[in-house]
Amino acid sequence: MDDMLAVARLQLDYAAAVDNDALERWPDFFTADGLYRITNAANEARGLPIGIVHCAGQAMMHDRVLSLREANVYEAQRYRHLLSLPVVTRDGDTLSATTSFHVARIMQDGATLLFATGEYRDVVVRDGEALKFRQRVVVLDSERIDTLLAIPI
């Protein structure tokens, strides 16, 4: 239970950072060599290596945030994450968790869409004081993305 609530708290903080546009904090939820991937369930089931986003290490995550802030063009939008409780297993100091999510996307004009559903497959480790994601694989249930996916899930 403690593990579950600790992981849940990490996930909540992550979701709050993303939903409140604190993207600069996003890489800090990962270990320096952390892996962040977004893919979909069909690709995973077929063992296909390419998904939607592939960030290996905090540096690539910083690059993505920088690109979103400085280079890319997309309409103002925000997400609202809702998560299940995580199902956590522990192996030594490493926690593995699977967690369901619904993510709504709200456009500047107010249009609201259930943008993404799926499962987080997380590997969480202690990094100094804090828990961090060593791996966060976002497996989308749908192969379909409306318009574009800018903000990380």
Next chain:
Amino acid sequence: MDDMLAVARLQLDYAAAVDNDALERWPDFFTADGLYRITNAANEARGLPIGIVHCAGQAMMHDRVLSLREANVYEAQRYRHLLSLPVVTRDGDTLSATTSFHVARIMQDGATLLFATGEYRDVVVRDGEALKFRQRVVVLDSERIDTLLAIPI
């Protein structure tokens, strides 16, 4: 709190089994004489006995899974459950819980719909090592079902 988290864990495992197409495990979440019903709020409010699905006992649940696997025709689809924390009351060894849910349905072509919302009304008992549902009544908020309801909620 312990009861709440124990029931929540049972519900999470149930949702994960359904969402990941492990339907063969679905009857095992129930006691042998467990009752699984899906109905809607309007029928419940009017005291009408017939809803959408009525499985009395694991045998009928196995039959439904068998029929879904072998007999019925429907397009590939999956669900993604999201649950509230359960509100649990205890009467001796019997736990009663009400829990809200949103269920998204994702079709093979990626179309995603907020397919069902409502409330689980659960009766949970200890069955050997595990907690099991003696009763799980799914009260849908809406009387409206899009296309068909194959996979259990």
Next chain:
Amino acid sequence: MDDMLAVARLQLDYAAAVDNDALERWPDFFTADGLYRITNAANEARGLPIGIVHCAGQAMMHDRVLSLREANVYEAQRYRHLLSLPVVTRDGDTLSATTSFHVARIMQDGATLLFATGEYRDVVVRDGEALKFRQRVVVLDSERIDTLLAIPI
């Protein structure tokens, strides 16, 4: 963790009361001088004082319920709230919590819509035996309201 679960329980009870049309109980979730506001993120960001609903004190909340019951005309509808776990901080006896939500609206004819998403900004205090909201600010992500907003979020 205790604070988190205690606030979560208060929020669950609130959501259950609203979702089950027990609106008469709604003011009782607040302290006598409690503040309930609904606004949207854009107005908040711009520091604009007017949102959608502004109830200062239980009396105004009772008035709103009375008006909904006796005066206002709107089609039968219900909500289904789903909440994240709250992120709670404590200052003396006062708990502050932020909590994400998705609210589905289900019309009498069964039409289901992801009606509102956003964040609760709560201030919770102990009031005799019970926890109560001294403040509950509902910050909607979207500026857009479909048709009307009758039932409190």
Next chain:
Amino acid sequence: MTLANDERRWADPGLTRVPYWLYRDPEILARERERLFMGRTWNYVALDCELPEPGDYKTSFVGDVPVIVVRGPDGEVRVLENRCAHRGAQVCLKRFGNAKRLTCVYHAWSYDLDGKLVGVAFRNGVRGEGGMPDSFDAAEHGLRRLNAEVYHGLVFASFAADMPAVESYLGPVIAERVKRVFNRPVKVLGQTTQELPNNWKLYVENVKDSYHASILHTFFTTFKINRLSQSGGILVDDSGGNHVSYSKIEVPSDDPDYDVAGLRSDQDGLRLRDTTMLAGRDEWGDGITLQILTVFPNFVIQQIQNSLAVRQVIPRGLDRTDVNWTLFGYADEDEELTRLRVTQSNLVGPAGYISMEDGCVGGFVQRAIGGSEELDSVVMMGGEGAESQSTRATESSIRGFWKAYRATMDL
């Protein structure tokens, strides 16, 4: 998508070809509303038992036109268009209610249960100013009242005034079969709405299609609840629009026609663990275990073993249809029989073992015919006519539907 007039043709003079544009042309909806649903047809709108008391009303539909079904103070049922004569607001908003007068929320015009306008707020103005001019004649501004008939517990309505009685509309053969099920008062056991991603006619064709039953629904045949080789057949009335498909259980035999067909649906190994659902009662003493009945254009009465239901089919757009299911039993039945119906309810509805497929198959057609508006479906099983047949391996009743449709729509 809008087909120019010369493309909106129905080349084949007979009933064995149905052009696909009928399910896709945006103009067809308005024409169906005008000629079919608001034309010379009887439309099911309610069960009589849903309105037990004077003043009880239910909101329903004729086609997609909202109506009010209400029991008057004299105990008779009226059907009124649910649109205020003033500026068009829906008058009754709830699904069920009870009222002495029907009052529009917008400006409080009120109508008696015959639809007569009996109150106009501020008709005489306020303090002598405003109000209605003298030329205003309340008698001209009632709710449009439909022709209505309660036929053995079923409420039918028609926008046409000069309709034959329902019994004659059904024809003697179909009427007999309606009365077989509605042989005494019924009570509602459950309601649900199924929303289909296809034109309403694809659903009606599906219901009329005895050919598909044992093929698409493999649950049916596998557990020997019904198969085409059972004795049975279809009955079609003279108009073509009304039909019954029925079958009787016989001792299952090895059936060479099935082996030849090599159907997906014949899986011998599959057996139910719990067979309470199959322990049907012969309530009507005639051995008929399945009777599916349709009334033109869009009404279904279903008896599948002991599961009884009526289904109202409501067009919601070119490729959107609501099916309103009402499951029922008899008012006087014992609890055990109700329990049996509850158990057998697993067979039907949006999650039913043998109706689930009917929910998706219309969509399979709707989305496949996009490039084929100039082509036709082929409806030749069982010949070219629309007559009754003593087999269910036929599409005769579908041809019957199109016979009535072409006549009514003047196509």
Next chain:
Amino acid sequence: MTLANDERRWADPGLTRVPYWLYRDPEILARERERLFMGRTWNYVALDCELPEPGDYKTSFVGDVPVIVVRGPDGEVRVLENRCAHRGAQVCLKRFGNAKRLTCVYHAWSYDLDGKLVGVAFRNGVRGEGGMPDSFDAAEHGLRRLNAEVYHGLVFASFAADMPAVESYLGPVIAERVKRVFNRPVKVLGQTTQELPNNWKLYVENVKDSYHASILHTFFTTFKINRLSQSGGILVDDSGGNHVSYSKIEVPSDDPDYDVAGLRSDQDGLRLRDTTMLAGRDEWGDGITLQILTVFPNFVIQQIQNSLAVRQVIPRGLDRTDVNWTLFGYADEDEELTRLRVTQSNLVGPAGYISMEDGCVGGFVQRAIGGSEELDSVVMMGGEGAESQSTRATESSIRGFWKAYRATMDL
């Protein structure tokens, strides 16, 4: 749904009948865009105070056509069509911004704040290759600039060049009432968008409809904030398209007209526990507690006690409408008054005690008229004309709307 030309008629030569196809015919939208919104009308697009500095812009709409409202370097407000002259992309994407030039993201064509094309990326090609041909004349490819006028803090725009001044468009009577509210600089207190399930004209009719106020909105009458028997009336300009409905509080009396009407809205027992909301201030010194004003075709100014708002009505399709609410106060007002407006904001908007119903009633009409496109609504309260009247028990201003609509639409 597409009505053939002979069905798209408006039989009645007068103003007391409005055919329902006007809310349902798909072709009406394009015609309204062309003749109404892009025709000879003034369309509200912004409050002047939303653009305090040179370069400040806001994206808005004329009908459903996107426009940019921007303050030029000279301090004057311009309105430009928000569509790049190159290949049509929306130039400004944000709701509010500040810019010296307007640069399209697609190919970086840039425009000055008059809409003049001042930059074409790679106009001369790269290293002498590609680029624009000599025949390209930048002067022909600016952003379409609309006619614009700031009238007492309100920004109006028109695609028509030769419009009369706004004051003359309003007519002297309505202009007076605009100036009553916009008597000094204002500031925005809150914004929200309400999405309605109905044709935009049903919302505009509703706002013009003084008849429904005390009947549909029972909060109003119950708490004696307003009732038709209060003194008040409506003012309609000569075109018919602009109107004011106003009322003054009087001491409530037992009113026989109300008793006769037997209205749902008159519940004597109902009292508020907290009456701070009702403690209005007479800010304008004229005792007028409610003034609803419309400018043809789709703009509303509202004073309900001390709650001030403008509403822009945006058609989003045949049965979809956005209402953009901007609540405001005066730039120089004291905090206590702002607090009062905050409290009274509970009266208005999508959750407002007396406006909530206006959000759903248009949908009640839209969905009820499906079978009635050949029928008419009846607009006879208060006579057959569109003149000012000293009572609010009238539909005179609705008739005024249709008078202006028929003239502008040539229907």
Next chain:
Amino acid sequence: MTLANDERRWADPGLTRVPYWLYRDPEILARERERLFMGRTWNYVALDCELPEPGDYKTSFVGDVPVIVVRGPDGEVRVLENRCAHRGAQVCLKRFGNAKRLTCVYHAWSYDLDGKLVGVAFRNGVRGEGGMPDSFDAAEHGLRRLNAEVYHGLVFASFAADMPAVESYLGPVIAERVKRVFNRPVKVLGQTTQELPNNWKLYVENVKDSYHASILHTFFTTFKINRLSQSGGILVDDSGGNHVSYSKIEVPSDDPDYDVAGLRSDQDGLRLRDTTMLAGRDEWGDGITLQILTVFPNFVIQQIQNSLAVRQVIPRGLDRTDVNWTLFGYADEDEELTRLRVTQSNLVGPAGYISMEDGCVGGFVQRAIGGSEELDSVVMMGGEGAESQSTRATESSIRGFWKAYRATMDL
């Protein structure tokens, strides 16, 4: 919205003006289906490698018409319309499968992999009753079979029987560039679908638009992956419909044309922390780091550094488009190269650093042109023709698209 015939004109005889109604007129969809997608065009439907074994099939689309791509027992690929010849149901429901026969779920009609009807359930009735009349000729009721050609691993289909070979359809110049990428067997590395809020033609124009690349996609230029001043150019075939845009890396220089343009996209300070993505390999030995290729009407082959993809553009309605992305590598490539493609996949797709903008910019146009159906986009960059050019600062290939479109659509 429905434009009368005289408004549906294309006044300009040349290619530099494209009227906006082409993206908004409801009738254009049916005409495009008939003349373009079901007319004399080759339509990409699958990669050959997606169907390795006999009996393997994939469901795909030609325009929005569903088709089955299946490998026959002889190893040849067939393309069949995915619509049952009986009553129109989609025959194959899964995205991928393997079958010896294609059997419709509705009534179990079954077809061999050539589309020939080989089984009709209960064709002879049951016990001698029902069944098909003698006039029924199975040979007339197969699945419609399309013309198909596998060209260097790409499966193309056409509803037209008398098409030239794909190589000749492409023209020699474009064919060469297809073969450059498809120089040996490929394998799928990932698939995703991007749903766009705009007409499909806006996406195709975007892909053909070499002008926007370094302007809209600032990631591109900032990191010197590509800029218009790199050497490169566009190739257009004689029909106009097929094109290649390509560029080679050169040592970046200070480029005066960029400074003059003053583009938003040239931010000198921006540098990546992790540059593994940029460490491309010159797989083809020609230094070409970017090659975007389109085949008329709706197929894209992309090489961006080492990221390879095909994109199928599917119209889903007037303002809805699906882009099906298939990312691939070579069947024989080493793991390191695959890892490079995984890393470089960040450049492309719905979240790609340099393709993200292409997802939204079509919507920016679609929503801005509502009031401008009688106006035109301006396509003059690089002249008025549709010829190959040695610069990418041109819209020549867009003009080529419209040249082929007008010819095929007869507009």
